[in-house]
Amino acid sequence: MCELLGMSANVPTDICFSFKGLKERGGRTGPHRDGWGVAFYEGKGVCTFKDALPSYESEIARLVSDYPIKSCAVIAHIRQANRGRVSLQNTHPFTRELWGRYWTYAHNGQLHDYKDLPVDRFQPVGTTDSERAFCYLMSELDKRYPTKPRSRRLAFRFLQKQAQTLQKLGVFNMMLTDGEYLLTYCTTKLHWITRRAPFGIARLSDVDVDIDFSRETTQKDVVTIIATEPLTLNEQWHKMEAGESQLFRDGEPI
């Protein structure tokens, strides 16, 4: 299996604190040694760092955890391979362009009978069940809306329905963003927390690091963090239920 991490925020915010916790699970406090990746949006642009090495040992992951890249939408993933060998082509997150926007996705779980999922013009590059499921979602979206719908929120509502089809094929915890909206879907494990004023101190569970968010934020900041397992010890995370889906925008669940 794998672990997911996502962020939605109403002001550009760095994910160093949360990523520091996740990175430890990629080889030290967790078994997810088979690659890692993280995508940061700046407006419509996206920059994705990825590496087939364990995040705990990766120089690039060290940079990402120390260097504050500010973003309103982030998706990260650490991998424990099941379908598809350990390689860059099989490392999440995956990105495709549709309607002049980049769509980025990561998956935790395992699907059966995924090879027959129709993908049309969105072809997988690697051999994972995850990327094929992403290409299926993008293809279905493209077929349903050959031109951009009047609201992208409609597109995400459509994707939520398609995710219900995919969960029939196995475990399908996932995140998908276009840089503005961030969609989550849970079949077994996914947690989220929304932080807003008054901000307090948070303590990572995987490494001895505290942060006082009141020093890093303004009164207006709203930041949601989504993760497979809660990353902090002293906060209350929402546990998502099987079949539950949640859409976020500007840090708020909508």
Place this chain on the structure above:
Amino acid sequence: MCELLGMSANVPTDICFSFKGLKERGGRTGPHRDGWGVAFYEGKGVCTFKDALPSYESEIARLVSDYPIKSCAVIAHIRQANRGRVSLQNTHPFTRELWGRYWTYAHNGQLHDYKDLPVDRFQPVGTTDSERAFCYLMSELDKRYPTKPRSRRLAFRFLQKQAQTLQKLGVFNMMLTDGEYLLTYCTTKLHWITRRAPFGIARLSDVDVDIDFSRETTQKDVVTIIATEPLTLNEQWHKMEAGESQLFRDGEPI
């Protein structure tokens, strides 16, 4: 204008030495302050680092120039903006998927009347002439070969012809790779050099750095570096002519 850097090699090779030279031109020895990016292939997978900051001041560029990421196909770019504001979405290189492969491209130059270039299903995300020209190339390729042709070399020959159309719109120096082949097209400035045994010492022109390639390579290594302007002082680079195109694979011009 901008500067380009590319590499084609027959064994995974790092580009630290050449990138060190290019990075200086992004704000110190050159005026290309408006962002930079570099894409590394590992097999069919690709990892792209990019930043809207000057490469000379970028923490991420520092990592890329010090940390040996081994690849057989690399495309890098430093930007001096003309069309399209300074932002991540307008930062090269750009990537799209076709036939289950990632295609990556960067451009140096300036085009007029580019807004009418047909792009069909490959839509630009940013507002540069460069990305629109890339989307045009990918669209034309997709129209010509709705399914993967028997040889990708045919696809690159077709792209060479399409580049001739684009050069009628202005300055069009570019590089395009699928991770295996690397295509270059020159209308004003592009140079390349193929290094093979016996390897010697090379000296960067933009910063006081030497390298003895005989210590870094084996007798069988073949590595071609392509750059807008030669990056070393003591080697003979091939200067490309206006309208000249060259395809590389495994480090060799073909």
